Amino acid sequence: MPVYSHSRLETFETCPLKYKFRYIDEIKKAEQSVEAFLGGLVHEVLRKLYDDLQLEKLNTMDELLESYAANWKKAWGPHVRIVRAGMTERNYFDYGAKCIRNYYEQYRPFRQSQTLGTEARLIFPLDGEGKYQVQGYVDRIARRDDGIIEIHDYKTSRSLPAQQKSDGDRQLALYQIGIERQWPDTRGVELIWHYVAFKETRRSRRTAAQLLELRQQTIELIDRVEHTKQFEGRRSALCDWCEYKPDCPLWRHPDSVLALPPAQFKADDGVRLADEYAKTKYELHTLELRLEQLKEQVIAFAQQRNLRVIQGSGAQIYVRLGEAEKFPGKREELRAALENVLKKAGKWEEISELDTAALAHALEAAKWPAELVAEVRRFATQVARDSVTLRRAGKSAEDEAE
Numbered sequence: 001m002p003v004y005s006h007s008r009l010e011t012f013e014t015c016p017l018k019y020k021f022r023y024i025d026e027i028k029k030a031e032q033s034v035e036a037f038l039g040g041l042v043h044e045v046l047r048k049l050y051d052d053l054q055l056e057k058l059n060t061m062d063e064l065l066e067s068y069a070a071n072w073k074k075a076w077g078p079h080v081r082i083v084r085a086g087m088t089e090r091n092y093f094d095y096g097a098k099c100i101r102n103y104y105e106q107y108r109p110f111r112q113s114q115t116l117g118t119e120a121r122l123i124f125p126l127d128g129e130g131k132y133q134v135q136g137y138v139d140r141i142a143r144r145d146d147g148i149i150e151i152h153d154y155k156t157s158r159s160l161p162a163q164q165k166s167d168g169d170r171q172l173a174l175y176q177i178g179i180e181r182q183w184p185d186t187r188g189v190e191l192i193w194h195y196v197a198f199k200e201t202r203r204s205r206r207t208a209a210q211l212l213e214l215r216q217q218t219i220e221l222i223d224r225v226e227h228t229k230q231f232e233g234r235r236s237a238l239c240d241w242c243e244y245k246p247d248c249p250l251w252r253h254p255d256s257v258l259a260l261p262p263a264q265f266k267a268d269d270g271v272r273l274a275d276e277y278a279k280t281k282y283e284l285h286t287l288e289l290r291l292e293q294l295k296e297q298v299i300a301f302a303q304q305r306n307l308r309v310i311q312g313s314g315a316q317i318y319v320r321l322g323e324a325e326k327f328p329g330k331r332e333e334l335r336a337a338l339e340n341v342l343k344k345a346g347k348w349e350e351i352s353e354l355d356t357a358a359l360a361h362a363l364e365a366a367k368w369p370a371e372l373v374a375e376v377r378r379f380a381t382q383v384a385r386d387s388v389t390l391r392r393a394g395k396s397a398e399d400e401a402e
């Protein structure tokens, strides 16, 4: 079994197909969203800040911004994709610089806690046998004077989550499991997120019971991933940021034809097929509605004149008026009680999955004991079952569809 990580599991939860592309087929993409690109560079600068501090060097804000600008210039290229319309490289560069300035102003002189590691890799088992291994990279691990270990995470997102969301976050809580294993005599752990665009911090603590539940849920999720055979795509607003979109069967055709000039678009085989299907489906729906109206008119006509057969030019219409028994469907209240009666009477296998139409048939066939029929019928309600059968000349009514 592979070593899992929060982001690996999150990818599966967001879109199983993306998970397959990335982790099973191991398709590597040079392409990167601008958000991920700038997030990586902001992380790099904050890492430098704390790494240098450990060697007693306090960078000025200008030094950090210079380092950020140099790294940006070196790494920027056509592989960085801007999705949002109207945004430029400059907009994102400035946004990243603002994140660094905010953090610097908020925490200078950065002596709130002692750094134990930056970009620190944790790898740990979730179970006693070591079958379910999890790994992750912590942005910064630090220890306060009161002995509490802090797990820091930098967020460059443009939205600030509610406290509740931080309290339910899986990633840092998983890291806590790894930290407590690494330092078993730790006096406590605090999870801290820095929303650097807002100069805001979120903090959260987890109890032993919550961590136990998290272990269990994560193991169950890993089992689900391991047993998945069909990795279906899940379309969402996030698809525009997915590096596999050009390969994705949910987007390949729409994306390839929507950019075509109108004449070429209309000539595309897929477009023509989809148009024909949509047109036929619409016509069918219109016809079904019309047929329903005509059926009602035929029944009313037959009732008014007390007729059971109506003659047309090339066909006759057979009309059956009456009632039928209807039994509780799968989601209806009396369903479980009805199933019990049938199971107790040993009749369950005859209709296996309770198929109410098959049940009505079995009763009509009158092969069951009278007491059982009476008991089952207690669950039935009478519903109108008027039917109209079209019979073309030369065919029996039974040969025709309703």
Ligand code: SF4
Binding pocket: 015, 017, 018, 233, 234, 235, 236, 238, 239, 240, 242, 243, 244, 245, 248, 249, 250, 251
């Ligand atoms: S484009 Fe969307 S549906 Fe396709 S793999 Fe990516 S996330 Fe999944």
